[in-house]
Amino acid sequence: MSPDAIAVQFLNGLAGASTLFLIAVGLSLIFGVTRIVNFAHGSFYMLGIYVAYSLVARFGGTVLGFWASLLVAALAVAVIGVVVELLLLRRIYHAPELFQLLATFAVVLIVRDATLALWGPEDLLGPRAPGLKGSVEILGRQFPQYDLALIFVGPAVLGLLWLVLTRTRFGILIRAATQDREMVGALGVNQAWLFTAVFALGAFLAAFGGALQAPREPANLGLDLVAIGEAFVVVVVGGMGSIPGAFLAAFIIAEIKAMCFAIGQTTIAGVSFSFSKLTLVVEFLVMAAVLIWRPWGLLGRPAAATRNPAEIEAPISPADARTRRFGFAVLALLIVLPAFAQAFPYTLVLSIDILIAVLFAASLHFIMGPGGMHSFGHAAYFGLGAYGAGLLVKQAGWSMETALVGAPLIAAAGALVFGWFCVRLSGVYLAMLTLAFAQIVWSVAFQWDDFTGGSNGIVGVWPAPWLSEKWAYYYLTLACAVAGVLLLWRVLLAPFGYAMRAGRDSPLRADAIGIDVFRVQWKAFMLAGLVCGVAGGLFAFSKGSISPEAIGVGRSIDGLIMVLLGGVQTLAGPVVGAGLFTWLSDLIAREFAYWRAALGLTILVLVLAFPLGVAGSVKRLFAREAA
Amino acid sequence: MLKATDLHTYYGQAHILAGVSVEVRAGEVVVLLGRNGAGKSTTMKSIMGLVRPRAGTVEFQGRRIEQLATHRIARMGLGYVPEERRIFTELTVLENLEVGRQAPRPGAPTWDFEKIGRLFPNLREMPHRPGGRMSGGEQQMLTIARTLMGNPACVLLDEPSEGVAPVIVDQMAEAIRGLKSAGVAILLSEQNLHFAMEVADRAYIIEKGAIRFSGTMAALAANAEVQAQYLAV
Numbered sequence: 001m002s003p004d005a006i007a008v009q010f011l012n013g014l015a016g017a018s019t020l021f022l023i024a025v026g027l028s029l030i031f032g033v034t035r036i037v038n039f040a041h042g043s044f045y046m047l048g049i050y051v052a053y054s055l056v057a058r059f060g061g062t063v064l065g066f067w068a069s070l071l072v073a074a075l076a077v078a079v080i081g082v083v084v085e086l087l088l089l090r091r092i093y094h095a096p097e098l099f100q101l102l103a104t105f106a107v108v109l110i111v112r113d114a115t116l117a118l119w120g121p122e123d124l125l126g127p128r129a130p131g132l133k134g135s136v137e138i139l140g141r142q143f144p145q146y147d148l149a150l151i152f153v154g155p156a157v158l159g160l161l162w163l164v165l166t167r168t169r170f171g172i173l174i175r176a177a178t179q180d181r182e183m184v185g186a187l188g189v190n191q192a193w194l195f196t197a198v199f200a201l202g203a204f205l206a207a208f209g210g211a212l213q214a215p216r217e218p219a220n221l222g223l224d225l226v227a228i229g230e231a232f233v234v235v236v237v238g239g240m241g242s243i244p245g246a247f248l249a250a251f252i253i254a255e256i257k258a259m260c261f262a263i264g265q266t267t268i269a270g271v272s273f274s275f276s277k278l279t280l281v282v283e284f285l286v287m288a289a290v291l292i293w294r295p296w297g298l299l300g301r302p303a304a305a306t307r308n309p310a311e312i313e314a315p316i317s318p319a320d321a322r323t324r325r326f327g328f329a330v331l332a333l334l335i336v337l338p339a340f341a342q343a344f345p346y347t348l349v350l351s352i353d354i355l356i357a358v359l360f361a362a363s364l365h366f367i368m369g370p371g372g373m374h375s376f377g378h379a380a381y382f383g384l385g386a387y388g389a390g391l392l393v394k395q396a397g398w399s400m401e402t403a404l405v406g407a408p409l410i411a412a413a414g415a416l417v418f419g420w421f422c423v424r425l426s427g428v429y430l431a432m433l434t435l436a437f438a439q440i441v442w443s444v445a446f447q448w449d450d451f452t453g454g455s456n457g458i459v460g461v462w463p464a465p466w467l468s469e470k471w472a473y474y475y476l477t478l479a480c481a482v483a484g485v486l487l488l489w490r491v492l493l494a495p496f497g498y499a500m501r502a503g504r505d506s507p508l509r510a511d512a513i514g515i516d517v518f519r520v521q522w523k524a525f526m527l528a529g530l531v532c533g534v535a536g537g538l539f540a541f542s543k544g545s546i547s548p549e550a551i552g553v554g555r556s557i558d559g560l561i562m563v564l565l566g567g568v569q570t571l572a573g574p575v576v577g578a579g580l581f582t583w584l585s586d587l588i589a590r591e592f593a594y595w596r597a598a599l600g601l602t603i604l605v606l607v608l609a610f611p612l613g614v615a616g617s618v619k620r621l622f623a624r625e626a627a
Numbered sequence: 628m629l630k631a632t633d634l635h636t637y638y639g640q641a642h643i644l645a646g647v648s649v650e651v652r653a654g655e656v657v658v659l660l661g662r663n664g665a666g667k668s669t670t671m672k673s674i675m676g677l678v679r680p681r682a683g684t685v686e687f688q689g690r691r692i693e694q695l696a697t698h699r700i701a702r703m704g705l706g707y708v709p710e711e712r713r714i715f716t717e718l719t720v721l722e723n724l725e726v727g728r729q730a731p732r733p734g735a736p737t738w739d740f741e742k743i744g745r746l747f748p749n750l751r752e753m754p755h756r757p758g759g760r761m762s763g764g765e766q767q768m769l770t771i772a773r774t775l776m777g778n779p780a781c782v783l784l785d786e787p788s789e790g791v792a793p794v795i796v797d798q799m800a801e802a803i804r805g806l807k808s809a810g811v812a813i814l815l816s817e818q819n820l821h822f823a824m825e826v827a828d829r830a831y832i833i834e835k836g837a838i839r840f841s842g843t844m845a846a847l848a849a850n851a852e853v854q855a856q857y858l859a860v
Contacts, residue, residue, distance in 0.1 A: 169725060176715045176726045183713045186675060187727045188701035188777050 004139035006262045011138065013258030014251075015147040018154030021250035022209030023227055024234035025161065025243055026202030032178035032241030033198045036089060036100045037428060040107035042228030044203045047077045047111060048210025049219040050119050053126045056214060063131045074208035081203025085196050091608060093195070097428075098374060102564045103607045105557060108224055109600030116221055117594065126214035146215060153212060157205070158247050165243070174198060178241050206231075225553060229439070233283045236432045237290045239300020248298055253283045281443035284436040288421070291433045295425050316370065316501075316571055318493055323572070334478055338471040348470045350586055352542050355474075355481040357578035359535035360555075361562035362485045363528040365574035368563055370492050371524045372504025373423065376431040377438025378559045380418065381529040383551030384411040385536020387445055390458035390546045395451070400464040400541060407540075408533030414441070415529020416522075423521040438556055446548040457547030461540050477538050484531045489571055491527065500524050558585075565606060567617070628653045628812045629674070629705065629781050634683035636673045636836075643669045644680065645836040651781060651814045656807050658827035658844075659816045660858060666836040667816035668710055671783045674814075675707045676700050688780065704732050706779030710786045710816075712770040716759030720750055723758055723769055727776035735780040736809045743772045746802050764795035771802065781812040788822045800825045820858055824848065832857045 027041045055069035084107055092100055132149055135142040165171035173194055177184045185191045210227075217223075234253060238245025260282055263275040296302045319327065334351070341347045364378045388410035392403035418437040422430055445452045452458065467473050491497055502510040503517035510517050540546045558581065566577025584602060588595040610617040629651040636644040644666050651657045659667050673680045676697040685693040692700050701707065715723050724740060731737040744751030747768040753761070758769060767787060774782060784803070788796045796819075803826045806813060817823045823830060823844070830847045832840035840853045847853065 169728075172718065172722045172725050175717055175722075179715050179717060180713055182677065182697075183709065183715075184726060185697045186677060186701055186707045186709070187773065188698050188729050189726070190696075190698045 004141060007139050008141045008143060009258040009262035010255065011143060011151065012147065013255040015150040016258065017251045017254035018150050019209045019213055020230060020234055020254050021154045021247050022157060023206045023231040024238070024246045024250055026205035027231045028235045028241055028243060028246045029174065029198055030202040031235065033174055033181070034089070034093065034195050035097070036104065037097070039101060039104040039228060040084065040111065041202065041206050041231055042224040042226070043108050043111035044077050044081060044206040045210040045227040046115065046224040047080065048073055048207030049214050049223065050115055051076050052211035052214040053124050053219050056126050060127055061130065066129050070208065070211040073211040074204050077207030078200045078204035082196055082200045085199040088604065089199070090192060098560065098564055098568065099607055102561060102603060106600040106603035106607070109596040112221060112224060113594040113597035121221065123218035123220045125218040128215045150212060154247065154250070158243070161243060170197065229553070230283065232432060233287045236429065237287050237297055239297025240428065242297065242299045245297055245299030253286060256282055256286060277447050280447065281440055284439040288433060288436045291425060291429055292421055295429050316492065316569065331482070338474055341471070345470065348474050350583070352474055352477050354579050354582045355477045356535050356539050356542065357562060357582045358575050359481050359484045360532055360559055361574035361578035362488050363531035363535065364559045365563045365568065366488045366492070367524055367528045369568040370497060370500050370504065371521060373521060373525070374431045375434040376560070377434035377436070377556050378532060379551045379553070379555035380438035380441040381411040381415055381532035382536040382539070382555055383441050383445060384414040385533030386540040386546040386551060387452060388533065389537035389540040390461045393461055394458055404537045404541065407537030408530045411533025411536060412526050412530040415526045419522050419525030419529070423518055423525060435556070438553070442548055442552055445551060455548060457545055459545040461546060462544050463541045473542060477542070480534055480538060484534055485575060488531060492571065496520065561603065628688060629814065630686045631674050632684045634670065634673050634680045636669055636678055636680045643836050644673060647833065647836065647838055649814065649831050649838070651812050653812055654807065654810060655829065656803060656813045656815060656827045658823040658830045659814060659833055660818070660820065660823060660830055661833040662818060665833045667833055668785055670833065671707065671785050671816060674783060675705070701777060702729065704735055704778065704780040706774040706777055706782040708771050708774045708782060708784045708787065710789065712766050714758035714766045714769055717757060719755045719757055720769060721754045723773050724776045727773035729777040732778045732780065735778050736811060737778050738775045743775060746805055747772055764791040767791050767795065767799065779811060781814070782806070784813055784815045786816050786818070788817065788819050796822060820854065
């Protein structure tokens, strides 16, 4: 590692920071004004690359054509953003924030498949920019001219945005609405159009960031989630809604990543250590550190207590006689299921998946609904359970039965540590920190080849002989799922559960009447981790293997969808949601090539038709009948 | 000018307004008196569409507005000054005023920074000061000024004398009289009878979400029983 290598990597970092800033600043603006955490923002970025690729391929031969293509691509995506805002978001501004997340995530799925249909699955690298194809020599090394140009784009956009925000009425309205949208409306400003305009601006910036990448980075279908992950980190580190904050955070994160590449393989205290492997996780480490030290971000401000636009949740209630009878009937059906499964062996496989999903979703719902802690990283505990089980069997030589007991304890230990940090935060910040921890768990599993098997994972994790028949394993899973769900329900209807809900609804008052909210939430986190660990352990033995992709962001999001589908406000919600989601996604995945889009559309329909979740809507229907 | 009839408003299950009716005629200053929690602010928010009354009608300049979006109501020339002031703390005085600016409106006085400066001289001194770095009294002036920039024909003014220094209270009274003489109708909410006496033509007394008294200021001044029952602390 030489000083000039570091200097060149520093410039690389600056070029990266420009792109990162463009994506993140749009996300930050949209969040500031609409309070929507827009998952689809990464999709706008991805679309920006693809559209730019196509336009540049046709018109990009000249300097003018090239840059015009990039701008037109960004404008086209901005139009798509407007359509999304008008058709979807406008209907759900008053929905609970998690519903908004779910809806924007459905957009991610639909855009992903639309992109697949239009451009195909291959990576596409755009032609280089005319006039900037060469490279310049910097400190004896070649540095691409285009990247050098990119370095100036970030500050230029920052300057332009600053002018717009301080010198134009539109900008002043954006800043005012970021603080108090309702008041802006009471002064005669049509918020709806303001929101649409901000959404268009944000989509434009993300897509422009993408378009600029077209000649540097091949367009591929995984970019949406990568980009949204990075953008979230930048926005949270910089401070939600702060534009200079986004710039600073983009700079810091891009530079730290670049430095990890520059250092590469090195030896610390006699141990060889690869810094370039850290790049997958370093931004999440930075975010975790910032959130613990300055929960509102580097240049953000501590959030004032904002009025929650969502309706106050009705208290959860134990099941009435009719619901109980229905529950017992379902249980009886599940018990006799294997007798009928001979003809359809797949039924048992799917049922095991559903039962594991039920445990996973119920444990997530436990902290999310009654606990009020929106975890975006529940896959962490699933992963600790699954990898725990696999490692205990493979590395420690434990028997399957003991490993299945040990796995949840490992997950609970993880939840103990992560929870200690997470329960200090709330809202979006808590969600982001849980996501960071999940990413850390995932990248450890992905990167630690010698211990966890790296990207291949651990194979040959099979159940004990007496459980090797599918029906036997099914009964084990059923018993664990029923026990786990009943345990969580029991806790929720006990004084501990009341304390959890008190802490969610009014932390100050709960503290004032002697409830140690921090401790209650921490314990809840641990219990959720424990039960989720059971799900992870069962999953590992049911598949016979465990790999990093089974514990990635996708799993956390699946959990969120299950809970929201079923309904956050009911005890049965996560159970219904997990069943419905697992069954639906299995069905759709087998029937449709474009299963993501189908799933996304299903989610959208459900979000718009059942804002209370399926179980919640059914409950309300019956309540109305009874009234 | 403004006529709300039989408003019923709920927060969740709680019945906050139980049939409130108030009227403001052109050029009038009407005060809505009542203790904390009586329903003064909720009446104003219900008129403004910030909370939706479950029943009742609101008429403004001859048009029904109870179904309209808040920004539409504001654009018809009905201004709203919230009790909590709700200044944009990151924005300067001029920027705060810009947010409130609307096109001139026939039949209502038109305001600009200069005219506002005559009403509130303090604001003229600090055009570039961020809202968050102003005193409570200055913020109170700014929130009124911001609403005036919309050139309203009628203003809902929620407790302008609350939590400001006595010298500012006097300025507020002066400003309200100034607005009245400029031709702006005002519905004012107050707990302070003395302040109300100085500026208002007529009064309503609200208690537990219902109007208990309605009459001229002179009639209220003469009625010691009503004062003792609904306004004494």
